Amino acid sequence: xxxxxxxxxxxxxxxxxxxxxxxxxxxxxxxxxxxxxxxxxxxxxxxxxxxxxxxxxxxxxxxxxxxxxxxxxxxxxxxxxxxxxxxxxxxxxxxxxxxxxxxxxxxxxxxxxxxxxxxxxxxxxxxxxxxxxxxxxxxxxxxxxxxxxxxxxxxxxxxxxxxxxxxxxxxxxxxxxxxxxxxxxxxxxxxxxxxxxxxxxxxxxxxxxxxxxxxxxxxxxxxxxxxxxxxxxxxxxxxxxxxxxxxxxxxxxxxxxxxxx
Numbered sequence: 325x326x327x328x329x330x331x332x333x334x335x336x337x338x339x340x341x342x343x344x345x346x347x348x349x350x351x352x353x354x355x356x357x358x359x360x361x362x363x364x365x366x367x368x369x370x371x372x373x374x375x376x377x378x379x380x381x382x383x384x385x386x387x388x389x390x391x392x393x394x395x396x397x398x399x400x401x402x403x404x405x406x407x408x409x410x411x412x413x414x415x416x417x418x419x420x421x422x423x424x425x426x427x428x429x430x431x432x433x434x435x436x437x438x439x440x441x442x443x444x445x446x447x448x449x450x451x452x453x454x455x456x457x458x459x460x461x462x463x464x465x466x467x468x469x470x471x472x473x474x475x476x477x478x479x480x481x482x483x484x485x486x487x488x489x490x491x492x493x494x495x496x497x498x499x500x501x502x503x504x505x506x507x508x509x510x511x512x513x514x515x516x517x518x519x520x521x522x523x524x525x526x527x528x529x530x531x532x533x534x535x536x537x538x539x540x541x542x543x544x545x546x547x548x549x550x551x552x553x554x555x556x557x558x559x560x561x562x563x564x565x566x567x568x569x570x571x572x573x574x575x576x577x578x579x580x581x582x583x584x585x
Contacts, residue, residue: 325450326423328493330532331359336497337382338534340455344423348372352442352455353495355382357389370394373422376401376410377457378439383495384409405438414440425450432459432483434476435466443486452490454538456483461494462536463519464502465547467582473575477550480574484548488539499523499533502545505584509546509558509577516544550574 325345330338333356340352341363349369353376354360364371371394376384379402387399387409400420401410414420416431420442430441435458444453458466459476460483468476503520510516519540523533541548549555550570559576560567567573 326425326444326453328453328491328535329363330493330534331363332497332532333359334382338493338495338497338532339386340493340495342423342453343367343369344425348423350375350422351390352493353377353383353457354386354390355384357386357393360386360390361393371397373398373400375422375427375442375455376405376407377441377455377459377495378402378436379405379407380436380458383457400442402438402440407438416440430482432456432479434468434471434473434479435459437470439479441483443490446487446489452487453493453535454483454486454490455493457495459483459494460492460541460545460548461496461502462492462499462523462533462541463506463545464498464581465545465578468578473578474571476578477571477574480547484538484542486538488537488542490538491535492538492541493535497527497532497534499536500527505581506544506546508584509580510549510552510554512554513544515540519544546577547574550577 327343329341333339339354343349350373351360384407399411403413403415414429418429420427428443432439432441442455446452526533546555550573556573559573563576
Protein backbone atom coordinates (compact mmCIF):
# COMPACT_ATOMS: atom_id res chain seq x y z
CA UNK A 325 0.00 0.00 0.00
CA UNK A 326 1.28 3.43 -0.89
CA UNK A 327 1.70 5.88 1.98
CA UNK A 328 1.59 9.66 1.47
CA UNK A 329 3.48 12.18 3.58
CA UNK A 330 3.36 16.01 3.44
CA UNK A 331 6.83 17.42 4.16
CA UNK A 332 6.79 21.16 5.00
CA UNK A 333 9.07 23.50 3.06
CA UNK A 334 9.53 27.27 2.94
CA UNK A 335 6.73 29.14 4.69
CA UNK A 336 3.70 27.20 3.45
CA UNK A 337 4.70 24.63 0.82
CA UNK A 338 4.26 20.89 1.09
CA UNK A 339 6.56 18.54 -0.76
CA UNK A 340 4.69 15.25 -1.07
CA UNK A 341 6.54 11.99 -0.56
CA UNK A 342 4.99 8.68 -1.52
CA UNK A 343 6.48 5.40 -0.31
CA UNK A 344 5.66 1.79 -1.11
CA UNK A 345 6.45 0.35 2.36
CA UNK A 346 9.34 -1.54 0.76
CA UNK A 347 11.98 1.14 1.09
CA UNK A 348 11.24 3.07 -2.10
CA UNK A 349 9.82 6.57 -2.39
CA UNK A 350 9.08 9.33 -4.86
CA UNK A 351 8.95 13.09 -4.35
CA UNK A 352 6.37 15.46 -5.81
CA UNK A 353 7.27 19.11 -6.47
CA UNK A 354 10.49 19.27 -4.42
CA UNK A 355 11.11 23.00 -4.27
CA UNK A 356 13.79 22.42 -1.62
CA UNK A 357 16.04 19.36 -1.43
CA UNK A 358 17.05 19.44 2.23
CA UNK A 359 13.65 18.56 3.80
CA UNK A 360 13.35 15.65 1.36
CA UNK A 361 16.84 14.33 2.06
CA UNK A 362 16.39 14.61 5.82
CA UNK A 363 12.98 12.92 5.78
CA UNK A 364 14.04 10.03 3.54
CA UNK A 365 17.32 9.35 5.32
CA UNK A 366 15.68 9.43 8.74
CA UNK A 367 13.49 6.55 7.54
CA UNK A 368 16.11 4.73 5.43
CA UNK A 369 14.10 5.21 2.24
CA UNK A 370 15.49 5.33 -1.30
CA UNK A 371 14.34 8.04 -3.71
CA UNK A 372 13.29 6.37 -6.97
CA UNK A 373 11.89 9.25 -9.04
CA UNK A 374 10.57 12.81 -8.98
CA UNK A 375 7.24 14.16 -10.22
CA UNK A 376 6.87 17.82 -11.19
CA UNK A 377 3.48 19.47 -11.76
CA UNK A 378 4.65 22.82 -13.16
CA UNK A 379 7.64 25.05 -13.61
CA UNK A 380 7.49 27.46 -10.65
CA UNK A 381 10.73 27.47 -8.62
CA UNK A 382 9.06 26.55 -5.32
CA UNK A 383 8.12 23.27 -7.02
CA UNK A 384 11.35 22.58 -8.91
CA UNK A 385 14.16 24.33 -7.05
CA UNK A 386 15.37 21.23 -5.19
CA UNK A 387 15.44 18.81 -8.12
CA UNK A 388 19.07 19.41 -9.07
CA UNK A 389 20.34 18.92 -5.52
CA UNK A 390 18.30 15.74 -5.14
CA UNK A 391 19.85 14.31 -8.30
CA UNK A 392 23.30 15.22 -7.02
CA UNK A 393 22.61 13.54 -3.69
CA UNK A 394 20.79 10.39 -4.83
CA UNK A 395 22.25 9.99 -8.31
CA UNK A 396 20.48 10.00 -11.70
CA UNK A 397 16.74 9.52 -11.35
CA UNK A 398 13.83 9.98 -13.73
CA UNK A 399 12.13 13.36 -13.42
CA UNK A 400 8.59 13.21 -14.81
CA UNK A 401 7.11 16.56 -15.68
CA UNK A 402 5.10 18.51 -18.24
CA UNK A 403 6.08 18.55 -21.88
CA UNK A 404 6.74 21.98 -23.39
CA UNK A 405 7.55 23.46 -20.01
CA UNK A 406 9.84 26.40 -19.25
CA UNK A 407 11.49 24.13 -16.67
CA UNK A 408 14.46 22.41 -18.30
CA UNK A 409 15.02 19.74 -15.66
CA UNK A 410 12.41 17.24 -16.88
CA UNK A 411 13.99 14.02 -18.17
CA UNK A 412 10.70 12.23 -18.93
CA UNK A 413 8.16 14.62 -20.46
CA UNK A 414 4.51 13.62 -20.10
CA UNK A 415 1.21 15.03 -21.32
CA UNK A 416 -2.53 14.57 -20.88
CA UNK A 417 -3.59 10.94 -21.06
CA UNK A 418 -0.10 9.52 -20.57
CA UNK A 419 0.42 6.81 -17.97
CA UNK A 420 3.59 6.20 -15.99
CA UNK A 421 4.67 3.26 -13.87
CA UNK A 422 6.14 4.31 -10.53
CA UNK A 423 6.51 2.38 -7.26
CA UNK A 424 4.73 -0.54 -8.91
CA UNK A 425 1.62 1.55 -9.57
CA UNK A 426 0.20 3.31 -12.61
CA UNK A 427 -0.38 7.07 -12.52
CA UNK A 428 -2.41 8.98 -15.09
CA UNK A 429 -1.42 12.45 -16.23
CA UNK A 430 -4.15 15.11 -16.36
CA UNK A 431 -3.51 18.46 -18.07
CA UNK A 432 -4.80 21.25 -15.82
CA UNK A 433 -3.68 24.56 -17.34
CA UNK A 434 -4.70 27.86 -15.78
CA UNK A 435 -2.32 28.59 -12.93
CA UNK A 436 0.42 27.98 -15.51
CA UNK A 437 0.06 26.76 -19.08
CA UNK A 438 2.25 23.71 -18.46
CA UNK A 439 0.47 22.56 -15.29
CA UNK A 440 -0.34 18.86 -14.97
CA UNK A 441 -1.66 16.65 -12.19
CA UNK A 442 -0.80 13.05 -11.36
CA UNK A 443 -3.66 10.71 -10.47
CA UNK A 444 -3.15 7.30 -8.88
CA UNK A 445 -6.42 5.33 -9.14
CA UNK A 446 -7.49 3.04 -6.36
CA UNK A 447 -5.81 -0.23 -7.29
CA UNK A 448 -6.12 -3.31 -5.04
CA UNK A 449 -8.12 -1.48 -2.40
CA UNK A 450 -5.87 1.61 -2.41
CA UNK A 451 -7.69 4.93 -2.00
CA UNK A 452 -7.13 7.10 -5.10
CA UNK A 453 -4.49 9.83 -4.75
CA UNK A 454 -4.27 13.13 -6.63
CA UNK A 455 -1.18 15.33 -6.72
CA UNK A 456 -2.58 18.58 -8.07
CA UNK A 457 0.15 21.14 -7.38
CA UNK A 458 -1.28 24.66 -7.38
CA UNK A 459 -4.47 23.97 -9.35
CA UNK A 460 -6.81 22.75 -6.62
CA UNK A 461 -6.25 23.78 -3.01
CA UNK A 462 -8.04 22.72 0.14
CA UNK A 463 -11.02 25.07 0.12
CA UNK A 464 -9.72 27.02 -2.86
CA UNK A 465 -7.79 27.02 -6.11
CA UNK A 466 -4.63 28.58 -7.51
CA UNK A 467 -4.33 32.05 -8.92
CA UNK A 468 -4.68 32.30 -12.68
CA UNK A 469 -1.27 33.51 -13.83
CA UNK A 470 -0.69 32.22 -17.38
CA UNK A 471 -4.08 30.92 -18.48
CA UNK A 472 -7.52 32.46 -18.17
CA UNK A 473 -10.48 31.82 -15.85
CA UNK A 474 -12.35 29.66 -18.37
CA UNK A 475 -9.27 27.47 -18.76
CA UNK A 476 -8.85 27.13 -15.00
CA UNK A 477 -12.53 26.34 -14.52
CA UNK A 478 -12.30 23.59 -17.15
CA UNK A 479 -9.25 22.15 -15.41
CA UNK A 480 -11.06 22.07 -12.07
CA UNK A 481 -14.04 20.34 -13.65
CA UNK A 482 -11.71 17.52 -14.73
CA UNK A 483 -10.52 17.07 -11.16
CA UNK A 484 -14.07 17.32 -9.79
CA UNK A 485 -15.02 14.30 -11.91
CA UNK A 486 -12.54 12.01 -10.13
CA UNK A 487 -13.81 9.55 -7.49
CA UNK A 488 -15.13 11.31 -4.36
CA UNK A 489 -12.81 9.36 -2.05
CA UNK A 490 -9.72 10.64 -3.87
CA UNK A 491 -7.16 12.04 -1.46
CA UNK A 492 -6.29 15.55 -2.61
CA UNK A 493 -2.61 16.40 -2.14
CA UNK A 494 -2.07 20.05 -2.99
CA UNK A 495 1.15 21.95 -2.56
CA UNK A 496 0.39 24.75 -0.06
CA UNK A 497 -1.06 25.12 3.42
CA UNK A 498 -3.54 27.82 2.43
CA UNK A 499 -6.57 26.10 3.93
CA UNK A 500 -7.66 28.49 6.67
CA UNK A 501 -7.45 31.60 4.49
CA UNK A 502 -9.29 29.74 1.73
CA UNK A 503 -12.02 28.69 4.14
CA UNK A 504 -12.48 32.26 5.38
CA UNK A 505 -13.15 33.29 1.81
CA UNK A 506 -15.41 30.28 1.23
CA UNK A 507 -17.50 31.37 4.23
CA UNK A 508 -17.87 34.83 2.70
CA UNK A 509 -19.27 33.18 -0.43
CA UNK A 510 -21.46 30.61 1.36
CA UNK A 511 -22.07 31.76 4.95
CA UNK A 512 -24.89 29.24 5.36
CA UNK A 513 -22.89 26.17 4.33
CA UNK A 514 -22.92 24.01 7.46
CA UNK A 515 -20.36 21.53 6.14
CA UNK A 516 -18.03 24.45 5.50
CA UNK A 517 -18.49 25.80 9.02
CA UNK A 518 -17.72 22.39 10.51
CA UNK A 519 -14.64 22.05 8.32
CA UNK A 520 -13.34 25.43 9.42
CA UNK A 521 -13.62 24.37 13.06
CA UNK A 522 -11.80 21.08 12.41
CA UNK A 523 -9.04 22.58 10.30
CA UNK A 524 -8.52 25.49 12.69
CA UNK A 525 -8.02 22.98 15.48
CA UNK A 526 -5.53 21.02 13.38
CA UNK A 527 -3.48 24.14 12.63
CA UNK A 528 -3.51 25.14 16.30
CA UNK A 529 -1.78 21.80 16.93
CA UNK A 530 0.64 22.56 14.07
CA UNK A 531 -0.80 19.67 12.07
CA UNK A 532 -1.38 19.79 8.31
CA UNK A 533 -4.92 20.12 7.02
CA UNK A 534 -3.96 17.89 4.09
CA UNK A 535 -4.62 15.63 2.37
CA UNK A 536 -8.21 16.61 1.81
CA UNK A 537 -10.72 14.46 -0.06
CA UNK A 538 -12.52 15.33 -3.23
CA UNK A 539 -15.86 14.71 -1.49
CA UNK A 540 -14.98 17.35 1.09
CA UNK A 541 -13.94 19.79 -1.61
CA UNK A 542 -17.18 19.26 -3.51
CA UNK A 543 -19.11 20.06 -0.33
CA UNK A 544 -17.12 23.09 0.82
CA UNK A 545 -14.89 24.55 -1.92
CA UNK A 546 -16.69 27.37 -3.78
CA UNK A 547 -14.49 26.94 -6.85
CA UNK A 548 -15.91 23.44 -7.33
CA UNK A 549 -19.45 24.62 -6.51
CA UNK A 550 -20.03 27.21 -9.23
CA UNK A 551 -23.25 25.49 -10.29
CA UNK A 552 -24.69 25.68 -6.77
CA UNK A 553 -27.36 28.36 -6.35
CA UNK A 554 -25.72 29.78 -3.23
CA UNK A 555 -22.38 30.33 -4.97
CA UNK A 556 -24.04 31.69 -8.09
CA UNK A 557 -26.13 34.15 -6.08
CA UNK A 558 -23.07 35.41 -4.24
CA UNK A 559 -21.15 35.86 -7.50
CA UNK A 560 -24.04 37.64 -9.23
CA UNK A 561 -24.49 39.93 -6.22
CA UNK A 562 -20.84 40.92 -6.30
CA UNK A 563 -20.90 41.39 -10.08
CA UNK A 564 -24.13 43.41 -9.92
CA UNK A 565 -25.59 41.44 -12.83
CA UNK A 566 -26.70 38.00 -13.91
CA UNK A 567 -23.85 35.73 -14.95
CA UNK A 568 -24.27 33.54 -17.99
CA UNK A 569 -22.89 30.23 -16.78
CA UNK A 570 -20.71 28.44 -14.23
CA UNK A 571 -17.53 29.57 -15.96
CA UNK A 572 -18.57 33.19 -15.47
CA UNK A 573 -19.40 32.45 -11.83
CA UNK A 574 -15.94 30.98 -11.41
CA UNK A 575 -14.31 34.03 -13.00
CA UNK A 576 -16.21 36.36 -10.66
CA UNK A 577 -15.35 34.52 -7.45
CA UNK A 578 -11.72 34.05 -8.54
CA UNK A 579 -11.40 37.81 -9.05
CA UNK A 580 -13.10 38.32 -5.67
CA UNK A 581 -10.64 35.99 -3.98
CA UNK A 582 -7.72 37.90 -5.55
CA UNK A 583 -8.62 40.97 -3.49
CA UNK A 584 -10.16 39.28 -0.43
CA UNK A 585 -8.54 40.06 2.92
